Amino acid sequence: MSKIEIKNLTVDYVEKRKSFTALKDVSFSIEEGEFVSVIGSSGCGKSTLLSILEGINSPTSGEILIDGEPIKGTGTDRGVVFQHYSLFPWMTARKNVAFGVKQVNKNASRSERLKIADEFLDKVGLEQFKNKYPSQLSGGMQQRVAIARALAMDTDVLLMDEPFGAIDAKNRTILQELLLELWEGDGTKARKTVVFVTHDIDEAILLSDKIVMMTANPGRVYREIEVPFERPRNRAQLVQTKEYNKFRNKLLSLFYSDIAEKIGGEEVVL
Amino acid sequence: MNIQAKTAAPPAIAFDKKEKTASNLKSEIIRRYFRVVHALFVVFMLIQLLPDKLASDTYASYAIWFAVGAEVLTLIVSALIKKPVSLNLFVDIVAFIYGLLIAWTLATAKFNLLKPALFPPPGKVFSQFIEDYDKILVNVQSSIGIILQGYLLAIAVAVPLGLFLGWSARLGGAATYISKFLGAIPPIVYIPYGIALLPTFRSVSVFVIFLATFWPVLGGTMSGVMNVEKKTIDSAKVLNVNKATMLFSIMLPASLQQIFIGCNQGLTVSFVLLTSAEMIGAQSGLGYYIKNYSDFGDYTRTIVGLIVVGIVIVIISFIFNSIQKFLLRWKPA
Numbered sequence: 200m201s202k203i204e205i206k207n208l209t210v211d212y213v214e215k216r217k218s219f220t221a222l223k224d225v226s227f228s229i230e231e232g233e234f235v236s237v238i239g240s241s242g243c244g245k246s247t248l249l250s251i252l253e254g255i256n257s258p259t260s261g262e263i264l265i266d267g268e269p270i271k272g273t274g275t276d277r278g279v280v281f282q283h284y285s286l287f288p289w290m291t292a293r294k295n296v297a298f299g300v301k302q303v304n305k306n307a308s309r310s311e312r313l314k315i316a317d318e319f320l321d322k323v324g325l326e327q328f329k330n331k332y333p334s335q336l337s338g339g340m341q342q343r344v345a346i347a348r349a350l351a352m353d354t355d356v357l358l359m360d361e362p363f364g365a366i367d368a369k370n371r372t373i374l375q376e377l378l379l380e381l382w383e384g385d386g387t388k389a390r391k392t393v394v395f396v397t398h399d400i401d402e403a404i405l406l407s408d409k410i411v412m413m414t415a416n417p418g419r420v421y422r423e424i425e426v427p428f429e430r431p432r433n434r435a436q437l438v439q440t441k442e443y444n445k446f447r448n449k450l451l452s453l454f455y456s457d458i459a460e461k462i463g464g465e466e467v468v469l
Numbered sequence: 470m471n472i473q474a475k476t477a478a479p480p481a482i483a484f485d486k487k488e489k490t491a492s493n494l495k496s497e498i499i500r501r502y503f504r505v506v507h508a509l510f511v512v513f514m515l516i517q518l519l520p521d522k523l524a525s526d527t528y529a530s531y532a533i534w535f536a537v538g539a540e541v542l543t544l545i546v547s548a549l550i551k552k553p554v555s556l557n558l559f560v561d562i563v564a565f566i567y568g569l570l571i572a573w574t575l576a577t578a579k580f581n582l583l584k585p586a587l588f589p590p591p592g593k594v595f596s597q598f599i600e601d602y603d604k605i606l607v608n609v610q611s612s613i614g615i616i617l618q619g620y621l622l623a624i625a626v627a628v629p630l631g632l633f634l635g636w637s638a639r640l641g642g643a644a645t646y647i648s649k650f651l652g653a654i655p656p657i658v659y660i661p662y663g664i665a666l667l668p669t670f671r672s673v674s675v676f677v678i679f680l681a682t683f684w685p686v687l688g689g690t691m692s693g694v695m696n697v698e699k700k701t702i703d704s705a706k707v708l709n710v711n712k713a714t715m716l717f718s719i720m721l722p723a724s725l726q727q728i729f730i731g732c733n734q735g736l737t738v739s740f741v742l743l744t745s746a747e748m749i750g751a752q753s754g755l756g757y758y759i760k761n762y763s764d765f766g767d768y769t770r771t772i773v774g775l776i777v778v779g780i781v782i783v784i785i786s787f788i789f790n791s792i793q794k795f796l797l798r799w800k801p802a
């Protein structure tokens with residue numbers, strides 16, 4: 200049994216009697232401990248898919264099973280990083296993370312929660328900004344706090360919607376490595392199952408076991424591609440290999456052939 | 470906030486600053502101590518030298534001591550205060566008071582332009598204030614006691630209820646319309662019911678203040694909750710918070726600004742209602758003090774009462790604003 204099974208998922212947005220199909224008949228499954236990236240052009244329904252996985256939206260038809268159980272609303276088994284950073288503005292960075300920890304770990308004392316918060320804020324490089332409010336942080340810093348919160352919650356499943364999109368290249372590299380390191384762990388614990396939305400093909404290759412490529416109007420799965428590279432992956436070495444460039448070109452041509460098909464057809468979306 | 474500013478400051482500028490400290494000090498002294506307010510103080514002192522035109526005692530020494538006190542305070546504040554904006558505010562208020570005192574002294578004691586029975590000279594008012602100090606304190610306590618009781622009780626009930634109803638209304642409900650309707654009724658119309666239902670003036674006052682505060686706070690809280698961004702609610706939802714946490718840890722802070730608007734409105738209306746009610750039916754309180762002495766034609770004490778009401782309101786709104794500022798310190802400026 201797969202950890203997550205997405206079965207014939209269709210999502211319509213209804214607005215003033217007009218209906219828009221954001222996802223149509225999307226099916227794929229994700230194994231326990233698998234790192235899956237979802238890529239696809241803007242508006243193809245990646246965030247919509249995640250919102251169903253998060254449990255804050257429900258599908259028009261079809262369903263998602265986690266551990267064989269259909270999703271009914273939100274759950275503490277899933278940690279979430281939204282595309283648009285969403286901290287609580289009245290809590291400091293530290294409190295935001297500690298608040299997340301409290302929701303999944305009711306037994307932890309206040310000082311334990313704060314300790315965990317500090318630890319993860321250190322990891323994302325924000326030790327100096329712990330006591331700042333979100334309004335005093337840059338967008339990228341806010342997103343790093345949100346990432347720290349999701350990681351500190353230590354959930355089975357991580358759902359991340361373009362988490363590094365607003366972050367500068369240097370910090371992005373650091374965070375990618377941090378995420379991989381936390382995901383790979385020290386071998387004592389089962390790996391987390393990760394669903395990771397990105398626009399960045401290199402990021403997807405570096406991080407994932409499998410890449411799900413989506414296509415727009417209506418949102419559908421276009422291809423599922425296994426990433427053949429062994430772990431642990433070394434970014435600097437990997438990008439220089441022939442195999443990497445071949446694989447990357449293959450992904451790119453798939454991506455553009457999808458768009459070319461669209462241009463050839465009636466709908467033109469770029 | 471200023472970490473970047475600090476690290477970004479190039480050394481050249483820092484050096485420049487050092488060189489200029491001498492002239493900086495001079496301009497700093499001018500900024501702090503060379504102000505119109507002190508000129509006004511001197512003017513006030515000088516007009517004391519004019520001969521009195523009033524037959525009765527003008528108690529000028531009280532006014533002079535008051536002004537000297539204000540001047541000493543202003544100098545201390547000028548030396549200690551950090552923010553230029555706060556200093557300007559403080560100094561402007563004192564300057565306004567001096568201006569008022571000058572005009573008042575000239576119009577009464579010095580030129581006798583107004584009816585002395587209705588407009589006593591400032592010194593007389595100050596001396597009356599000192600004489601009546603204990604009595605005034607008792608009346609202030611009585612009024613504030615009633616207001617606080619009704620007001621705090623109303624907030625304690627309206628906020629949780631507003632959070633709950635607002636949350637239900639978000640999910641689609643009639644709560645909004647019902648509270649709009651009930652809130653539209655001016656609280657003063659509840660007075661007859663209060664009198665019929667409740668035994669004492671005090672309990673009626675608390676009841677009316679309760680209602681005067683309850684509706685705006687309830688309305689503010691509900692509209693606050695209904696305007697919380699979906700983004701905020703979604704991030705709370707994915708953390709799987711329970712309902713109590715959602716209401717008190719998320720909705721409450723997220724709608725705090727609107728709650729404060731309701732609280733502010735309630736406070737203003739409460740003061741108007743209470744002082745009016747005290748003028749009509751009470752044996753204590755600031756409204757009673759004013760009305761009682763004006764009935765006896767004692768306008769010195771009436772003016773004392775008016776000034777005290779003004780001071781009380783200024784102090785209360787200062788405290789209110791400080792609390793609001795503190796609780797909303799996370800809001801971007």
Ligand SMILES: Nc1ncnc2c1ncn2[C@@H]1O[C@H](COP(=O)(O)OP(=O)(O)OP(=O)(O)O)[C@@H](O)[C@H]1O
Nearest residue numbers: 212214219221240241242243244245246247248282
């Ligand atoms: N609440 C909504 N109501 C109506 N339509 C919506 C809503 N949310 C999304 N859509 C539509 O559904 C489609 C998919 O949106 P979605 O946000 O899932 O795209 P996305 O793949 O995440 O895009 P991006 O890469 O730009 O984040 C878009 O065409 C969008 O206009």
Ligand SMILES: [Mg+2]
Nearest residue numbers: 245246282360
């Ligand atoms: Mg999106």
